[in-house]
Amino acid sequence: MAEKVLVKGNEALAEAAILSGCRHYFGYPITPQTEIAAYMAKRMPKIGGVFLQAESEVAAANMVFGAAGAGARALTSSSSPGISLKAEALSYIAGCDLPCVVVNIVRAGPGLGGIQPAQSDYFQATKGHGHGDYQMIVLAPSSVQEVIHLTADAFDLADLYRMPVMIIGDGMLGQMMEPVEFDLGKRREIPPKTWATTGTEMKREHNIINSLIMNPDDLEACVRERYKRYDYIKEHEAMAEEYLMDDADFMITAYGTTARIAKNAIAELRKQGIKAGLVRPITLWPFPEKIYQKYTDKVSAILSVEMSMGQMVDDVKLAVGGKVPVHFYGRTGGNVPYPDEIIQSVLKITGGDK
Amino acid sequence: MEQVFKKPEALCDVNLHYCPGCTHGIVHRLVAEVLDELEIEGKAIGVAPVGCSVFAYDYWKCDMQQAAHGRAPAVATGIKRVLPDKVVFTYQGDGDLASIGTAETVHAAMRGENITIIFINNAIYGMTGGQMAPTTLPGQVTQTSPYGRDPKTQGYPIRMSEMLSKTDGAAYIERVSVDCVKNVVAAKKAIKKAFQTQLDGKGFSMVEVLSTCPTNWGKSPVEALEWLRENMIPYYPLGVYTDKTGE
Numbered sequence: 001m002a003e004k005v006l007v008k009g010n011e012a013l014a015e016a017a018i019l020s021g022c023r024h025y026f027g028y029p030i031t032p033q034t035e036i037a038a039y040m041a042k043r044m045p046k047i048g049g050v051f052l053q054a055e056s057e058v059a060a061a062n063m064v065f066g067a068a069g070a071g072a073r074a075l076t077s078s079s080s081p082g083i084s085l086k087a088e089a090l091s092y093i094a095g096c097d098l099p100c101v102v103v104n105i106v107r108a109g110p111g112l113g114g115i116q117p118a119q120s121d122y123f124q125a126t127k128g129h130g131h132g133d134y135q136m137i138v139l140a141p142s143s144v145q146e147v148i149h150l151t152a153d154a155f156d157l158a159d160l161y162r163m164p165v166m167i168i169g170d171g172m173l174g175q176m177m178e179p180v181e182f183d184l185g186k187r188r189e190i191p192p193k194t195w196a197t198t199g200t201e202m203k204r205e206h207n208i209i210n211s212l213i214m215n216p217d218d219l220e221a222c223v224r225e226r227y228k229r230y231d232y233i234k235e236h237e238a239m240a241e242e243y244l245m246d247d248a249d250f251m252i253t254a255y256g257t258t259a260r261i262a263k264n265a266i267a268e269l270r271k272q273g274i275k276a277g278l279v280r281p282i283t284l285w286p287f288p289e290k291i292y293q294k295y296t297d298k299v300s301a302i303l304s305v306e307m308s309m310g311q312m313v314d315d316v317k318l319a320v321g322g323k324v325p326v327h328f329y330g331r332t333g334g335n336v337p338y339p340d341e342i343i344q345s346v347l348k349i350t351g352g353d354k
Numbered sequence: 355m356e357q358v359f360k361k362p363e364a365l366c367d368v369n370l371h372y373c374p375g376c377t378h379g380i381v382h383r384l385v386a387e388v389l390d391e392l393e394i395e396g397k398a399i400g401v402a403p404v405g406c407s408v409f410a411y412d413y414w415k416c417d418m419q420q421a422a423h424g425r426a427p428a429v430a431t432g433i434k435r436v437l438p439d440k441v442v443f444t445y446q447g448d449g450d451l452a453s454i455g456t457a458e459t460v461h462a463a464m465r466g467e468n469i470t471i472i473f474i475n476n477a478i479y480g481m482t483g484g485q486m487a488p489t490t491l492p493g494q495v496t497q498t499s500p501y502g503r504d505p506k507t508q509g510y511p512i513r514m515s516e517m518l519s520k521t522d523g524a525a526y527i528e529r530v531s532v533d534c535v536k537n538v539v540a541a542k543k544a545i546k547k548a549f550q551t552q553l554d555g556k557g558f559s560m561v562e563v564l565s566t567c568p569t570n571w572g573k574s575p576v577e578a579l580e581w582l583r584e585n586m587i588p589y590y591p592l593g594v595y596t597d598k599t600g601e
Contacts, residue, residue, distance in 0.1 A: 024436060050435045054428070055461035062425035062458070066432025069419045070399070074432070092422050197417035197433065199440045202396035208411045210402075210420040 002181040009144045010035035010174040012182075013077075013103060013167065014043070016151035019184055022073040022101070023049035026063040028056060028082060031115045032171035033105035036077040057082040061089030061102070068098040069209045071196030073155050077103035080121050081112060083129065090164055091130025095211030097195075097226070099158035101151070102136075103167045105174040108334040116334025117170035119256060122311035125168050126285040133223050135230050137165040137237065138284040140255040144178035150282070152184040157237065159190040161229055168284065170307070172257045172336070233286055240288035241280040244270070248277025250346060251295055251324075253316055254305040255281045258337065262305050265342035272343075274350060284312070289319035296323040301349050305342055306330045325349075362386035364395040364415050371409055375568040375575025377532045378406060378474065382413055384532075384542045385445070385472060388549055389416065398441040399433050401426040405447035406480040424455025427462035430469045441552055443470040449479045452488040452512050459514070466523030466557035470548045473514065476565040477586060484570030488512045491589055496570070511589065515562045519595035525557035527596040531564040531587060533579045540592075547599070556599050564590055 007015070014036045017025070025040040037053070044051035054060035060076050067074035078086060083104045093100055104125060108118035125138045137157050139150040147169065154165040197207050213219040241259075244266060245251070254262040259280040269276040279295070281288050292302075302324055304313035313328040320326060329345040331337045361367065365386035372378045389395045398416035402408055404423035411418035421429040426444035434442040451459050451473050462469065478496055479485040486499040489511050493502040503511075515529045526548055530541035541563055548559035564586050566578035573581055 024432070026432065052431070052435060055457050058425070059428040059431075059458050059461065062422060062428035063432035063435070065421070065425075066401070066419065066429035066434075067436045068432070069429070070433040070436035072436040074436075088422050089425070096420075197399045197419055198437060199397040199399060199417055200395070200415070206415050207417045208420070209418070210411055212408060212420060 002183040004179045004181055006177050006179050007144060008035055008175055008177050009147050009169060010105065011039045012144045012147050012180055013151050014039035015182060016148040016184070017075050017101070017155070018043060018047065018049070019182060020073065020152045020155040022075045022155060023047070024067045024072045024074045025050065026052050026054050026060040026067070026074065026076050028054050028060050028078065030079045030082045032107060032174055033077045033079045033103065035174065036103060057085035058088060061086035064100045064102070065089050065093050065098065068093065068100040069096065069197050071193045071198055073159070075101045075103070077105065079105050079107045080109050083121065083124065087129040090136065091132050091134065092211055093164045094130070094134035094136065095132060096209045097162040098209065099162050100164050101154045101158055101167065102164060103169070106168060106170045108332065114334040115171065117172040117257065117307060117336055118332065118334055119170065119258060119307040120309070120311065120332060121168070122284065122306070122308060125166055126287070126315070134226065135285055136163065137161070137233065137286070138168055139165065140168050140282060140284050141173065142256050142259045142280065144173070144176065145180045147173065148180055148182060149185060152187065156188040156190065160188055161233060168256070170257055237283060238286040238288040238290065239282035240291045241278070241282060242291065243278040243280065245277035245279065245295065248275050248295070249299055250274060250276040250350065251279055251299040251302040252276055252305060252342065252346070253279045253281070253302055255284060255312065258305055258307055261337055261339055262342060264339040265346070268339060268343055269346055274346065276346060281312070287315045287319065292316060292319040296320050299324060301325045301327060303327045303329060303346055303349060305337055307336060308332055362390045364389035366413055366415055368412060370413060372406065373569040375566065375578060377565040380532045380538060381472065381474060381541070381563050381565065382410070384538070384545050386414060387542060388546045389414070391546065392549055392553065394441045394549065394553070397439070398443065399437070401430045401433070401442070401444040403444065403446040403450040405450050407445055407447060407474065408481070410445050424450050424453070425458055426450065427455065427458040427467070427469070427471065431462055431467050434467065434469050438468070441470070441549065443472065443549070445472045446474065447480070448473070448475045448477065448487045448489040452514050460518070460521070463518045463521040463524045463558045463560070466525065468552055468555055468557055470552045471560040472545065473560055473562045474565045475562055475590065476567040478567050478570050480567050480570055491585055513590060515560070515595045518560060523558050524560070524596045525598045526551040526559040528594045529562040529564065529590060529592050531582065531592055533564070533566070533582045537592070551599050554599065
């Protein structure tokens with residue numbers, strides 16, 4: 001059993017990345033993720049790794065592209081406006097089937113927005129960022145301990161499926177201190193990176209990392225092949241926590257820090273006799289649709305609680321296919337929903353509001 | 355019969371896609387000859403740009419990565435930081451290096467990143483069909499400067515070698531031309547020195563190669579070479595702009 005230490009979410013993420021074998025970090029300062037860069041700047045030179053503060057988010061993400069192509073476990077982190085800038089490289093990374101991990105400690109938007117916690121980049125993370133037909137695995141931890149486990153998972157998933165993986169959090173998670181153990185658990189076996197551009201040493205044909213395919217049939221075939229992999233991931237890698245769902249007749253759904261607030265609301269609702277439970281997606285892509293489908297004939301309604309104007313709620317609706325009414329409650333702009341607000345929202349739906 | 359002239363080993367045995375008279379082919383060959391002579395094909399990783407030379411990944415036998423437009427120096431930085439003992443180079447045109455990728459270029463030089471850049475300056479965007487480049491000369495007619503580039507409204511051409519020579523991190527910067535045999539020989543010498551600079555761990559090296567684009571300049575290959583000599587060389591003087599390799 002590893003020793004318990006008190007650590008901030010952002011720093012836990014950085015240390016977990018190092019423990020997962022990441023030795024190359026490229027980034028650009030932006031609040032509220034800066035602790036990741038600061039931690040890497042301090043640690044990497046001591047362990048023979050590379051911390052490089054790039055001239056821009058664009059450059060940092062393209063350095064990750066290069067490092068990933070050369071076979072390294074590479075990481076970059078940023079916050080919302082910075083992720084918009086990294087979108088170009090993410091599209092190329094996906095198009096070249098390269099693994100990498102990118103962290104978004106989300107802040108409120110649009111534009112420069114604010115620096116307080118938000119979940120308004122859900123669309124960007126799961127359906128957006130760069131151009132073209134591609135997906136990214138998106139992991140949403142809700143505690144500092146889970147940050148550690150999911151960071152290790154992120155590197156494994158990226159290498160296993162040769163695709164970018166995003167870890168999405170917010171300033172609350174990034175800057176909150178919690179007691180944790182740096183135990184990564186069982187890791188997956190990763191195939192050797194025979195495709196990497198490490199120099200031919202005149203012993204093999206040259207490796208080419210490229211996303212340009214001029215023939216439409218060839219490009220379509222390449223994209224379809226990638227989507228077969230995505231289908232496999234949807235089937236095998238979707239994760240969610242089901243909390244007090246065994247006897248639940250009302251489902252609250254929320255991810256990340258919002259899910260923890262929802263748990264407080266659920267405790268209170270249960271005291272009032274409303275059997276509420278929580279489904280907390282851990283993978284935002286692939287979205288854990290099947291877990292929602294288990295409850296369509298057990299719950300009277302679903303309430304999606306988010307720090308946004310309603311983004312994940314669309315995926316919840318798609319998952320349940322109209323079999324259960326899906327409602328939404330959200331705060332945005334950097335505001336965090338209080339348990340009371342969630343309780344009132346549930347009572348309004350169940351007809352018990354005052 | 356003795357063979358006196360052949361394809362360099364590091365050049366793939368394929369047809370290049372370039373237009374007749376385009377000087378990309380010459381520079382590709384020079385890079386390949388240098389990879390051969392320094393015996394570094396097996397430890398080289400090249401980065402292809404977006405532009406006419408995007409397919410360069412199919413032309414050299416070394417490992418290759420294709421970068422987003424302008425990002426080749428950042429991509430090369432990522433590769434070099436993972437593989438510091440390998441030889442990493444980019445091959446970029448003027449739109450890629452001197453317009454959309456100016457920040458990546460300048461900061462790679464500022465960091466003294468131990469990479470080599472081959473910069474093709476032909477004063478026009480070739481692949482997209484002949485638009486004004488950052489290096490298009492004053493008065494030069496292109497698709498997007500149909501009345502000739504007017505510096506008052508369209509700005510002045512950028513002299514990258516001069517600009518980068520002011521950075522502390524740049525170890526070796528030279529501007530060459532491939533308009534005649536004498537200059538081709540000098541260009542090869544410069545490219546070889548740039549790669550040697552990297553092998554010696556001296557830092558950032560760049561060779562700017564003045565090149566032709568007969569198709570988009572609307573000239574025959576011979577006229578294009580003359581136009582380069584008469585118009586480009588006076589604006590972009592040849593020579594060594596920085597050489598800290600002896601330090």
